[in-house]
Amino acid sequence: MPAPTALPIWKIHADILRTLQGGNRLVLVAPTGSGKTTQVPQMLLDAGVAGDKMIVVLQPRRVAARTVAARVASERGGKLGAEVGYQIRFDDHTSVGTRICFVTEGILLRWLQDDRALSNIGAVVFDEFHERNLLSDVALALVKDLQQSLRPDLVMLVMSATLDAEPVAAYLNQCPILVSEGQSFPVEVGYLPVPDQRPFTVQAAEAVERILYEGEPGDILVFMPGRGEINGTLDALRGLRTQERVACIPLHGELEPQEQDRAFAPNSLRKVIVATNVAETSITIDGIRHVVDSGVARVARYDAERGIGTLLLEPISRASADQRKGRAGRTAPGTCHRLWTSIGHQTREERNTPEIQRSDLAEVVLLLHSLGIQEAATFDWLDKPDPQAVLRAEKLLTMLGALHEGRAELTPVGRQMLRLPMHPRYSRMLIEASQRGCVPEAALCAALVSGRDLLVRLDRDDAQMKGLREMFEDSGDSDFITLMRAYEFAKDNGFSFERCRSHGINAQVARQVEQTCQQILHAAQQQRLYERDSGTTAKGDEALLRCLMAGFVDQLAKRRVPGKPECDLTEQRQGQLVRESVVQEAAFFVAANLREAPSRGPNPLTLLSLATAVQPSWIAEMFPQHLSTTVEHLFDAQNKRVAAMKVVRYRDLVIEQKAQQRDLDPIASGRCLAEAQRAGAFDLPLMDHRLKQFIARVDLVHATLPELEFPRFDAEAVTACLARAFKGLSLVKEAQAAPLMAAFHQHLAQGQVSWLDELVPLSISWPAGGSLKVSYANESPEVQVKLHECFALTEHPTLCEGRLPVTLILCTPDGKKLATTKDWPAFVTREWPKHRQAVAKKFSGLLWR
Ligand code: ADP
Numbered sequence: 001m002p003a004p005t006a007l008p009i010w011k012i013h014a015d016i017l018r019t020l021q022g023g024n025r026l027v028l029v030a031p032t033g034s035g036k037t038t039q040v041p042q043m044l045l046d047a048g049v050a051g052d053k054m055i056v057v058l059q060p061r062r063v064a065a066r067t068v069a070a071r072v073a074s075e076r077g078g079k080l081g082a083e084v085g086y087q088i089r090f091d092d093h094t095s096v097g098t099r100i101c102f103v104t105e106g107i108l109l110r111w112l113q114d115d116r117a118l119s120n121i122g123a124v125v126f127d128e129f130h131e132r133n134l135l136s137d138v139a140l141a142l143v144k145d146l147q148q149s150l151r152p153d154l155v156m157l158v159m160s161a162t163l164d165a166e167p168v169a170a171y172l173n174q175c176p177i178l179v180s181e182g183q184s185f186p187v188e189v190g191y192l193p194v195p196d197q198r199p200f201t202v203q204a205a206e207a208v209e210r211i212l213y214e215g216e217p218g219d220i221l222v223f224m225p226g227r228g229e230i231n232g233t234l235d236a237l238r239g240l241r242t243q244e245r246v247a248c249i250p251l252h253g254e255l256e257p258q259e260q261d262r263a264f265a266p267n268s269l270r271k272v273i274v275a276t277n278v279a280e281t282s283i284t285i286d287g288i289r290h291v292v293d294s295g296v297a298r299v300a301r302y303d304a305e306r307g308i309g310t311l312l313l314e315p316i317s318r319a320s321a322d323q324r325k326g327r328a329g330r331t332a333p334g335t336c337h338r339l340w341t342s343i344g345h346q347t348r349e350e351r352n353t354p355e356i357q358r359s360d361l362a363e364v365v366l367l368l369h370s371l372g373i374q375e376a377a378t379f380d381w382l383d384k385p386d387p388q389a390v391l392r393a394e395k396l397l398t399m400l401g402a403l404h405e406g407r408a409e410l411t412p413v414g415r416q417m418l419r420l421p422m423h424p425r426y427s428r429m430l431i432e433a434s435q436r437g438c439v440p441e442a443a444l445c446a447a448l449v450s451g452r453d454l455l456v457r458l459d460r461d462d463a464q465m466k467g468l469r470e471m472f473e474d475s476g477d478s479d480f481i482t483l484m485r486a487y488e489f490a491k492d493n494g495f496s497f498e499r500c501r502s503h504g505i506n507a508q509v510a511r512q513v514e515q516t517c518q519q520i521l522h523a524a525q526q527q528r529l530y531e532r533d534s535g536t537t538a539k540g541d542e543a544l545l546r547c548l549m550a551g552f553v554d555q556l557a558k559r560r561v562p563g564k565p566e567c568d569l570t571e572q573r574q575g576q577l578v579r580e581s582v583v584q585e586a587a588f589f590v591a592a593n594l595r596e597a598p599s600r601g602p603n604p605l606t607l608l609s610l611a612t613a614v615q616p617s618w619i620a621e622m623f624p625q626h627l628s629t630t631v632e633h634l635f636d637a638q639n640k641r642v643a644a645m646k647v648v649r650y651r652d653l654v655i656e657q658k659a660q661q662r663d664l665d666p667i668a669s670g671r672c673l674a675e676a677q678r679a680g681a682f683d684l685p686l687m688d689h690r691l692k693q694f695i696a697r698v699d700l701v702h703a704t705l706p707e708l709e710f711p712r713f714d715a716e717a718v719t720a721c722l723a724r725a726f727k728g729l730s731l732v733k734e735a736q737a738a739p740l741m742a743a744f745h746q747h748l749a750q751g752q753v754s755w756l757d758e759l760v761p762l763s764i765s766w767p768a769g770g771s772l773k774v775s776y777a778n779e780s781p782e783v784q785v786k787l788h789e790c791f792a793l794t795e796h797p798t799l800c801e802g803r804l805p806v807t808l809i810l811c812t813p814d815g816k817k818l819a820t821t822k823d824w825p826a827f828v829t830r831e832w833p834k835h836r837q838a839v840a841k842k843f844s845g846l847l848w849r
């Protein structure tokens with residue numbers, strides 16, 4: 001093996017040190033395998049860049065943190081955990097003397113909580129930054145902030161395998177960028193000629209077979225999304241028909257350390273390493289000449305249905321595929337076999353979206369609050385998260401009781417939750433469980449919903465399977481209990497594939513649940529929420545149901561009619577519980593799963609599933625901050641009266657309504673009647689022509705003479721007048737008999753009523769003698785008049801101090817409507833001559849002008 005100093009990164013050794021001795025920031029770009037991860041931390045240490053403090057190297061992956069730490073320790077001839085160490089969740093290999101420490105981002109964030117100034121750290125190296133993990137973005141923002149406040153001496157170094165360094169350097173106030181070219185050999189890329197529907201584990205094994213058959217030397221690296229697929233590929237590789245014997249080696253984060261080391265150790269046989277994307281850029285295995293790429297990876301996404309982050313299988317971007325390809329050309333020309341078509345390649349995304357823009361932010365927002373950063377949306381990010389996602393996260397945290405309402409401060413429960421490295425829904429469940437003695441059960445429930453579905457979806461008419469399933473449905477309290485029973489069945493049967501399949505259980509998922517559950521329990525134990533051997537007694541189902549409520553309390557649903565699936569949720573949402581749920585009776589339940597489904601009506605239908613029955617009294621005990629009780633006057637349509645009701649709401653969802661034996665408040669009661677009347681609950685005979693005329697006249701003055709400040713009768717004003725008229729009344733029949741006019745007069749200021757007769761009179765006097773009624777029923781006031789009686793007019797009659805011409809409806813002497821005008825003199829000169837002859841002939845007894 002050549003000396004590490006022969007690695008390409010050493011060519012810019014002097015530049016790196018010069019930059020960091022002159023300034024405190026640097027972005028370093030060099031291809032994978034150049035020596036960034038293993039060499040740069042050593043350069044910093046040997047040059048004393050961090051003084052006597054520690055150099056921390058952030059790694060997105062646990063396997064990488066551990067293996068590179070081991071590599072660097074051995075290069076320096078020391079023991080792992082002495083001068084060079086690592087720390088990842090559940091595994092700490094550091095000591096007082098540790099100077100270079102490889103950690104996952106979560107660990108650094110935890111340290112920040114314990115010591116805002118990171119006093120014993122001299123340099124933070126962000127490795128693999130091109131991956132753009134949520135937590136590495138958070139860490140970058142926080143360290144930048146720290147450097148600009150308490151720790152200008154702290155050194156920041158961002159390392160990336162791709163050339164997208166400009167935005168990061170700009171974000172770090174235009175800090176210097178160093179690029180190392182590295183060396184690589186051509187790699188021949190092959191695609192599938194047509195899409196292949198078979199499992200890619202099988203396809204990958206075939207590709208390996210072809211490589212072996214062609215006889216080109218060199219080790220083979222196969223990329224698979226996760227442990228399950230890696231094991232599947234290894235199974236398929238056992239059936240290989242080749243002459244050559246090979247060493248098939250898995251590589252992923254869940255292996256024991258010794259097993260992980262097999263991938264790196266020299267082997268007398270040709271190696272076929274089947275790895276997750278940890279081998280994409282994080283770690284380098286020498287001797288690879290061939291890459292087989294499944295083209296998929298598990299990607300963290302926000303799952304709106306479950307309101308939590310999930311890992312979904314997705315196609316990798318073209319940038320990722322190129323990194324994977326590059327692994328074959330490090331030491332000599334190589335080949336890369338892509339298990340997709342060249343057309344399919346063009347439709348892939350060009351590069352990965354930063355996780356911060358596609359992820360559930362609840363856990364991060366909680367963390368930021370704990371560090372005193374309350375404005376997550378406007379914080380100085382490299383790429384800002386979606387403000388809606390931040391709001392959603394804050395709302396969830398408030399609902400779970402981790403943040404104080406409105407004050408955006410952590411509650412004591414929130415502080416406890418912070419100590420648990422998991423989604424806030426689950427940490428909330430565990431904290432509840434620790435008080436109720438059911439941590440193992442709650443951990444199991446959390447594990448049951450954190451991965452893929454345990455139970456296979458049944459066909460509508462799969463009666464046999466339905467029958468077998470029923471043995472798990474022994475409780476009508478929660479669909480989680482059904483899942484727990486199914487899981488226990490799988491476990492009791494040693495996760496047997498056959499036994500599980502016959503009962504519609506996914507054995508692989510069940511096995512994963514077991515592991516996740518153990519990890520959660522381990523975390524709970526570390527935070528002293530639970531002692532493994534304390535012999536906890538079963539607390540019955542209620543304790544567990546309460547924990548489930550705590551985790552999903554924001555998705556509380558209330559049945560509209562007993563036994564029916566329709567429900568109301570908060571924020572005026574409406575939903576329907578799925579048929580398969582065991583919770584068919586309870587009036588209240590929380591749903592762990594919300595899914596929008598197309599509906600026939602105008603609003604989308606929300607389908608609720610994974611339900612757990614709850615009692616309103618539990619909410620009152622556990623989440624009193626979300627309950628409000630008011631006494632309200634409500635209209636009782638059946639008895640045609642107002643009644644006082646005690647109304648209890650969970651946020652805006654009414655969860656209890658009870659008639660009160662008490663005197664009604666006269667004002668509230670009147671108001672309630674008025675609102676019911678306006679909403680059409682009953683007729684009001686006294687809302688007559690005269691009153692309507694009054695309202696129209698006031699509105700006319702308001703519009704024509706705004707300077708007089710007549711208040712308009714809008715809908716609210718009318719309701720207010722009715723409320724005044726109904727003050728002290730509670731029965732519909734009392735309201736119908738109540739005089740109204742005085743209450744409407746009171747809408748006007750003193751004296752305004754008396755002006756009305758002058759501004760908008762009910763009748764106007766006529767030069768031909770007598771007076772004529774003015775109608776205010778239409779938009780403009782109207783007077784109906786016989787045409788021949790108008791010839792005495794010298795000017796057009798007006799209202800509102802001359803500003804509003806009356807519409808004259810001109811009729812013939814026998815009362816037939818002839819024409820309308822708002823300008824009599826103009827009518828006489830222009831329009832009248834057209835009618836004159838016909839009218840004068842018909843009514844020749846009169847004198848026509
Ligand atoms: P980079 O971070 O730039 O991708 P690394 O520092 O991880 O590069 O690796 C540089 C070189 O060190 C690799 O090309 C490989 O030769 C060697 N190396 C790294 N890790 C190991 C290991 N665990 N075992 C053997 N060699 C290793």
Ligand code: MG
Nearest residue numbers: 036037281282
């Ligand atoms: Mg590296």
